[in-house]
Every structure is written in C-alpha cells, then in structure tokens.
Amino acid sequence: MEQPGRLSKHREGHHMENCLEPRRFKGSGQTDGNLILIVIEDSEEEIRLKQQQQQQKKEKNTKERIKAAKKIQDWWRGTLGLDRSVLVETDQEMDRLRQKKRRAALISYAHTERAVVQLQSLVRMWHIHWRYCQVLNAIYIIQYRWQCHNCQTCALLRGHCVVTATHLQFHIEIINP
Known part of the structure; x- marks a missing residue:
C-alpha cells in the first residue's frame, strides 16, 4: 500500500x-x-475513460486549432494573392512607364543630335562656300589682270589653277615665242 x-x-x-x-x-x-x-x-475503467476524454479533448482542440490555422492561411494566401497581382500590375505599369520615358529620351536625343549635325554641316558648307567664293574671286581678278597685261617683250603666260577646300594652287608657265 x-x-x-x-x-x-x-x-x-x-x-x-x-x-x-x-x-x-x-x-x-x-x-x-x-x-x-x-x-x-479509481478503477482502471474510470482511468481509461478519463484518458479517452482527455484524448478526445486534445483531438478536438487540435482539430479546432488546425481549422483556425487553415482559415488564417487561406486568408493570408488570399491577401498574398491579391498583393502579388497588385505587385505584378504595378511592376508592369512601371516597366511601361520606364519604356515610354526611355523612348521619349531616345527620340529627344536623336532630334537634338540631328539638329546639331545639320547645324554643323550648314556651318561647314557656308564656310567652304565662302572660301570657294574668295578663291574664285581671286582667280577672276588674276585672269583679268593678265588679259589686260600686254607685254611684247615678255613671253606668253599660260596658267593652270587648282582649287582645294583649304588652299589655292597656281601653276604658271612662261612660254617664249
């Protein structure tokens, strides 16, 4: 005992x-x-009954906890699903906006570069044209002066002119008669 x-x-x-x-x-x-x-x-039967009742309470409590956990998980997954879809949509919208901005920046850059290149080419063209006009004017003056110049004691002059973008080349030959 x-x-x-x-x-x-x-x-x-x-x-x-x-x-x-x-x-x-x-x-x-x-x-x-x-x-x-x-x-x-307590008799063994009463002990067994108490244990079964406790086991049933534990199982019932466990089932209720599992059910509550499933509800929470479903709610959370639903929330995450909504959040994911919202995140995906916002991410896609941000990508679209980035692409639009990138395209607009590229177009703006292309326009400015094109304008700069056109201005540079116009300035070069004007400068070359101005230089060409100077050289041509000089050639006309020289030709006119030589045509008016009549020297009998001098030999005949034959000239050849080469005009380049940067300078003027004269080749003058003196031919004796």
Missing part, C-alpha cells in the same frame, strides 16, 4: 493522485481519536 499524500506513477506514465490527505474522524466507534486513512482509487 502506498503512503498517504504521495503521488504514484500509473502504467501509462501519467501522474495521478491516488490518495487523499489523511483526515481525523471522531465518533461512531472511534473514541481514541485515531487517524483514519481513506484511500480512494
């Missing part, structure tokens, strides 16, 4: 209190004031 007030181990490993605290009873044949120990033990 077990000692009062102690816990004993049950077969399944659960701690159960098999004993109540000792109580003193007086009367009904107890005149000495002796200590009476009353030990109440």
